[in-house]
Amino acid sequence: MASNRSRRPLTLALCGGYFLVLLDVTVVNVALPQIGDELHAGSTGPAWTVDAYSVPLAALLLASGAIGDRIGHRRVVLLGMVGFGAASALCALAPTIGALVAARAVQGIGAALMLPGTLALLVDTSPDETSRNRLVGTWAAVGGAALPAGPVVGGLLVQAAGWRAVFWPSVPVIAAALVPVIRLRRTDPRSKRKQSVKWIGAALLVTTLTCVVTAIIQAPSSLIPTVILTAMAVCALLAFRLAERRATHPLLPVPRPARGMLGLASLAAGLMNLCALGGLFLLTQVFQDVDRLNPLVAGLLTLPAMLPLPLLGAPAGRLATRIGVWPASAIGAVIAGAGMTGIAATLMSTGNGYIALILYLTLWGAGLGVLTPAIVAAALKVTPETPGLASGAGNTARQTGGALGIAIVAAIAGSAESMGFAPRSAGLFVTAGAVFVLVGVLCSGVALSDRHRRTS
Incomplete structure (x- = not known):
């Protein structure tokens, strides 16, 4: 050995x-x-x-x-x-x-x-x-x-x-x-397990996501191509669902009893990355194009939002074990939402609000640091016998959410050199904060439902 x-x-x-x-x-x-x-x-x-x-x-x-x-x-x-x-x-x-x-x-x-x-x-x-x-x-x-x-x-x-x-x-x-x-x-190749490569499902998934992202990014400048791309995305998504139902070995073989809860966990994970990566995309441009900071300072200013993710992994895991994965997810989502709302307030402030901004960035990062491991654990809890399935669904949801988040904020905020970029960015942060609160409400609902099921 x-x-x-x-x-x-x-x-x-x-x-x-x-x-x-x-x-x-x-x-x-x-x-x-x-x-x-x-x-x-x-x-x-x-x-x-x-x-x-x-x-x-x-x-x-x-x-x-x-x-x-x-x-x-x-x-x-x-x-x-x-x-x-x-x-x-x-x-x-x-x-x-x-x-x-x-x-x-x-x-x-x-x-x-x-x-x-x-x-x-x-x-x-x-x-x-x-x-x-x-x-x-x-x-x-x-x-x-x-x-x-x-x-x-x-x-x-x-x-x-x-x-x-x-x-x-x-x-x-x-x-x-x-x-x-x-x-x-x-x-040894794992073909002995008779695993098949789901080429059709993979191609349809790529087509769906590419068309959606292209439609969102191009929406402000060209309406007709956006409508065509949206229609193509809907058709590809419907074809993907049909292919998955008919496939002997689907790309995402989720057992029927687990579909609802795994879908909720994946939705929460996708919305989390949609807001987080979209917000990070905006912040780096606000710091450099609006505040005229150099790239190093701009990168360092984002550190309070990102550093809590690895630091809070173990404590968040213990919290999820103690109070449950869904309540922990709800707490993390609400904290992150409060942080993003605070960031929006500092972006609209006319004074030098970097101290307040760092505090709100830290609050946002702390929320993400609690939410991320908790929602991953929630997906694993749904399918304990197939952790690879939960991991694949969660990773796909998070990366998809991130891609969509960047496309959405780019389309709405516009060019960083345009008039009104900072106010539009602040509005997007407020919206992202509301989305995080919505995720918290969703996770709280699941937690209450679980508690009611156990006591009845």
Whole structure:
């Protein structure tokens, strides 16, 4: 059996790949003003720079897990790493906004191939349950650190060397990570389990999400294409549901008794990321284009909102164990909503409100730090026998919510250089706060229903 020391390079490689996947969701945000100026991105370019990555990542997660089960996760992770690394270099070299968006889409595909396989390979190569639990904890902690690191790392790189520097570090990191994965002894493909790749469902899911995001981003400037894209999205979604019902092995095989509760948990997770990533997208532009802060300071100012996520993971887990996953989710959602409402008030303030802003950002982050692990635990509680199903549904919902959130706020807020951008941003934060409160009410309703069911 391989020693802990001999497995360390593989663990570092897989956790490093996972870190890069999540880091690239937010690291580019502070670079958006420079990208817009240098590449003449227009009003929709910044949103597409982010969503071109998020859309394929969200839509292909479930299919990539099935592909790994079919042909072996080692092959899929290698393919994803090569694609991700090459696309990162293309992003850094992009001469136009169109080239950058295309490269970001390839990055998203590579990320979707990497993400499920990194955890699967860690689990498959663990010699015992103790080691497996430790590695899974390490993997989760690395992922929790990626979100707060994104704006800060991005700010440092943009301040030091410009926006292209945001993409270059992924290239040597991926090159180094490839070595231990290539050296890994070939594992048996999981085709023995007769897992099938749900190509039709995956294609329809990609079509649905792409059409929805495109329709939202283009809505302010072109009505007829928006209507056509919306109709295409509805048709693709209906076709996806029909394909899932008829498939022997659906892309998301949710047992009928669990569909309602898993759907509620996924909805809450999706709305959470819709508001969180949409808010982060707005904040980095407000700080740089409205307040004229440099990229590093803009990135550091977002840290109070992002840092509580990894720090509160363990305490939030204990809270959920003590009072229940749904009550804990409700508490986290309401706290996050209060924080976002406070942020809106500071954006509308004419004075220097950075101290108040930091306090409200911390409150928002604390709410997210409680809500995130609690709602993940709620999904796992619904399907305890199939944790992979709950994880796949939750990850897909969160990434989809993030992509939609960025598209929505970009369409409503408009260009950061336009008149009224700050007031519209404040209005969006108020709306996001209300959405969080709505999520809290939804979770409270589920908690009360559970309590009534147990006592009756």
